[in-house]
Amino acid sequence: MRTLKPKHQRLVLVVVALIALLAAGLLAAYALRSQASYxxxxxxxxxxxxxxxxxxxxxxxxxxxxxxxxxxxxxxxxxxxxxxxxxxxxxxxxxxxxxxxxxxxxxxxxxxxxxxxxxxxxxxxxxxxxxxxxxxxxxxxxxxxxxxxxxxxxxx
Amino acid sequence: MIAELGLAALWLAAALAALQTVAGFLSVRAGQGAEIAALIRPASMMQGLLVAFSFAMLLWLFAITDLSVKLVAANSHVDKPLIYKLSGTWGNHEGSMLLWVTVMAAAGALIAAVEHRLPERTMYATLGAQGLVALGFYGFLLLSSNPFERLPVPALQGMGLNPLLQDIGLALHPPTLYFGYVGLSVAFSFAVGALLTRSVTPDFARAMRPWVLGAWVFLTLGITAGSYWAYYELGWGGWWFWDPVENASLMPWLAATALLHSASVLASRDALRTWTIMLGVVAFSMSMIGTFLVRSGILTSVHAFAVDPERGTFILVLLTLYIGGALLLFALRANTISEGKRFSVTSREGALVFNNVMLSAILAIVLLGTLYPLLTEAFNVRVSVGPPYFNPVGAIFFMPMLLVMGVGPLLRWREDRPDRIRSELALFAALIIAAIVLLSLLVEIALLPLLGLAMGLGLAVASFMPLRSRQLGRIPAATWGMVLAHFGITVALIGMASESAFSEEELVALSAGESATVGPWTVTLEAVEPVAGPNWTAIQGRLSARYGDSEPVVLAPQARSFWAPPQQTTESALSTRWNGQLYAVIGDPAGEGRFQLRLWWKPFVTLIWYGGVVIALGGVLALIGHVLNDLRRRHRERRLDEQRSEEEALGILSGEERL
Known part of the structure; x- marks a missing residue:
């Protein structure tokens, strides 16, 4: 990442954060379907x-x-x-x-x-x-x- | 008369908030030197005083139990002890909303009075935003939940306060929590102010950080106090129920924790500019969402006082306006914030980014779990979401975050090589692995508590590693604060894991003289006797509990019956040792002269709350460190300025002499 320009680094950060949040969301959706008590x-x-x-x-x-x-x-x-x-x-x-x-x-x-x-x-x-x-x-x-x-x- | 004074002060404060908002935003447009700008700070400070006065009037009404005021009549009672009369002020919807705006206005007044580090224009925008948010909540209070409303005919005695709330916990927990919860409004206003005036700089982060820290300390203490209160008062033996209202206080804490860390990157390294602003907006948004969830009555909980759709709609509209407005502003301005400095993945910044992303993921998980029942209800499916969802799913993100918390502070800013901290990493890993192996061999234990305990033990050492090979006397207070806060997390983690791994429970029906054992304790029911308090009667069990062969201690759990309002509560009895707590609850008569008893032995459970207090203490130390640093820096700058002007003066003098 050393060669990245600041702007690109921010892009990478945003993408990483989005992926993590998306993963959290998907995991939550999956777990909620199976773990919520009806x-x-x-x-x-x-x-x-x-x-x-x-x-x-x-x-x-x-x-x-x-x-x-x-x-x-x-x-x-x-x-x-x-x-x-x-x-x-x-x-x-x-x-x-x-x-x-x-x-x-x-x-x-x-x-x-x-x-x-x-x-x-x-x-x-x-x-x-x-x-x-x-x-x-x-x-x-x-x-x-x-x-x-x-x-x-x-x-x- | 007193009620009318309080109401008038509240209206005046609302008017001042409007003035503050208009003056604030006009001054931002006009730029430096606008005359109207002189109004902003006084308006904000005056507003703080007026609301505090209004709140004091409500306290007074509750203290003297003025039953011609509707709120007092509905929530208080002449026979109640004075302390509960006073704390009952915020034990209801209207009173707690008044406390909400009081804290909001006090925070606004405080920044207006002492914050002079930022450019004036940014301060105008910040105070304008603070005024705007306050205005909405004044509107809510005055138009839909007036705490000072009179009754046409005064009540005779009052309806009384929910007995669950007649506890010292109510005197402490809500105000502390609100200081944190609503104190985060400052971060929100700072973020909006910085966006409006395009001044997202390290100086901005340094100015914002103490305010966020202060709010965060209160929030931590409030959550800790609330958890302990629920633990001993509800008599269910649990300390966290993933109740929507608990989540509503946890979510701002998660966001504020992330904000603290990203603000420290911005302050020290001028990176993560947009991210910090975003978190500033998110943190207080979570407070507002929490307020909405709790106050709208949309969720059921012992905390939800108001079941009034109109109020819910009102808060929802406010929420949409403020959060939506701030996000819109963010979207419009985000690309005008120039990028900060670069850093490599293995660096202090990298670790802090990881921590931030994980905290945000946990926040998302808690938020989704809390809102899911509302979502399914729209499709007529009723569900409840509890520990089977929150514990494992949260842990998936919490565990990696803890690992990085152990090593992150060892890394250097900007760029570092992992092999530089090879030995520390090895020690940390060895401790965790050894603990996992030993624990799984020695005791039967579920996966999550096992991981929790092992990581807790590893982290207990790792959190002090940043202090290695440094002169202890020369370490700045802020670093001590960080170390202490991280250690507090560890302590709490060990408490949680130990409670869930080693708790033992015993449910029995005993007649007088019989005994039961739970863990190392032998508990004998000596007698069951009736007792009476100022506004209740109870049956009280007299238990003598013996730990191993030591001297017995006496425990007296009660089942209380209150008569205003008529309701029963269970008062648990606790015996605390250094290595855990015995928790006893007495239940109904079980026939043949027996009484139900529920006993728990909870090893090291108290570490959970000690941990919370240590975390808050770390926050206080960091706060002191940052403020001292700042004062020192300003002192140095002033000295430099003085020197320079002296030199200039000398230069002029010598020039004159030459003439």
């Missing part, structure tokens, strides 16, 4: 399940009366329900978030095990009035829509 509703998880062991998020309502704790005191099992009577069994070991109760919305981060149980590493529940996980904002609307559907059945 969000599933229970009915979607049943209709088109993700690969076993792939990290995904599952969002739905915690079914009333389904919450049970194993004898070790730290493993919880419950059902997450969605539309069309879809139900997914979920297992979670850990300390549940404070506002995690039956009948409320939840987003579970984890993966589907081969026996059809969703193994959650982490649960996200409503934090407070101001902070609702994005996925749960719609959940309440969709729940409301479902309620409306049920109550209007047969009225027409």
């Amino acid at each position: 969000f599933y509703l229970p009915e979607q998880l049943l209709a088109d399940p993700p690969e076993i062991g792939q990290p995904v998020r599952l969002g739905g309502m915690v079914e009333e009366g389904s919450l049970a704790t194993d004898s070790d005191g730290v493993t919880m099992r419950f059902m997450v329900t969605g539309r069309e009577n879809s139900r997914i069994p979920v297992r979670f070991s850990g300390i549940a978030p404070d506002l995690f109760v039956e009948g409320s919305g939840v987003v579970a981060e984890g993966r589907l095990a081969s026996n059809g149980v969703f193994v959650a590493d982490n649960l996200l529940a409503k934090h407070d009035e101001n902070y609702v996980p994005r996925e749960l904002q719609d959940m309440e609307q969709h729940q409301a829509a479902e309620m409306a559907e049920e109550t209007t059945v047969g009225l027409e």
Whole structure:
């Protein structure tokens, strides 16, 4: 590079920087496609399940009366329900978030095990009035829509 | 009355910003000696004072809990301890935006007051740009998020502050972060000023460098404090979650780090002119993008207060105008900046260019990962991007950068032969390879932490190699700063790698008297008892934790229930030793009188934050070094000038005598 004129050196620098950034971009695009964890509703998880062991998020309502704790005191099992009577069994070991109760919305981060149980590493529940996980904002609307559907059945 | 005073001061400041902008750009056109130019600096300083006054008024309103002000009523509570009343000032959207413009105006006032090294015309353009950016954010504050709005009927008690934010962390983390975040606006304005007046010179880089360093130090401390706060307050045992808001603070840091290094090439060697300007624009653009991501409510996070599409649109428009405008100016002017000096690939400049390119690549990766969920949402696909993406992809660029960081400072400027530093290179490589071999033989460890630890150990030695065969007393402060900052990176790296390689976790349900072990610790649950604080009640576990055979320490993790607003938080309890931290969280009752306990033993985790502090300390040393250097240089120049004028005077005298 010693023989290059300053102008050419700048050109080389720009090209090198562009190549590196392009490489970063391509790598990012590739990795994002494979590493991003997709969000599933229970009915979607049943209709088109993700690969076993792939990290995904599952969002739905915690079914009333389904919450049970194993004898070790730290493993919880419950059902997450969605539309069309879809139900997914979920297992979670850990300390549940404070506002995690039956009948409320939840987003579970984890993966589907081969026996059809969703193994959650982490649960996200409503934090407070101001902070609702994005996925749960719609959940309440969709729940409301479902309620409306049920109550209007047969009225027409 | 106080609220009205604050609001009036804010409007006045906005008017002064407009004046500063107009006067600034008119003076640039008119050139030296324009009369209107005399207004610029006073306008900028006055503006800083007015906004500071306005901010003080808001602090006062929060201190006395004036519930006729909407913001106070919505975010404070009469029963809250005073410190959280005060820090609650910026624990909400409007207050934190006021802090934002306060820092912006203060930075502008400071450069107006003390920066006299640049040509006056460049300063006019710089202050004009600073005023223009500030004006947009005053507009945002006054038109869409007025912090001083009154309620028609005063509230009785106030809604209270999110309990997660009722912590000393809130008093420290946001202001420090903002000083860094918004302090980078100075780099932006300098870059615009230099482009407008076509004065991209080593002098310009020397003038800009201390400002960038100052902002960078605050940013480093702010990120470090935020990370530690999230670590102990959230009770999840993690110290970095790749949350969009964390990324929003990391991106300006990456850009500012690159800018620091390229500015030092420009200052010392007059190379990388356009690149430095570009980074100056990018760094603050990242701050603005971060503000947009956090403040628009477009992303969910505990940090996102405002879920108001109008505000989001407002910031987006500002963002487009400023970033777009600066980039356009850059595109128009870039080819008029003459090229700097040449250098060969194996030289200090070459290494710094490599570092810059890698930092930019990491920046691109973080930015893409942060924006990707927004992109897919447009196609109705919801994804979240987390550590499985950021860690490996970032590491691909981070690792080579670290290697070059180890050897780059050993190279000479302009041109060097690698075989001159043969022995240092060999030592560095030998350390890393030995560490890799030993670690992979002795312990079971994943690839990334293994590489991290090995490089950390090699770099711990390599970062001090620039000091070899030099007289320690005569090394300039700036060099000590660099060595220390690089060493800080190493310390933090070892902490991160060690935390991810050796952490042990135990999740158990215990009744009183039972014990659990995690790593070298034996933890016994002595009792669970109710406790009460000023605005909460809690169940508190009393744990006695014994490290090996040593004396037991008492830990008291709590699950707190606040009543304003009604919310529960987990308060973790930590026991710190020189070689790591025990982290304990108490959960729900688990039946049969048992309580859930989650315990972590995290070897050397504290190095992460010590590293951050050491990096910042290095920055402070470099800052002191550069400023001292500059003062000395100016002193010398003044002496030379005096001598010359004395000589001239003598010459005239002797000439007169001759007459």
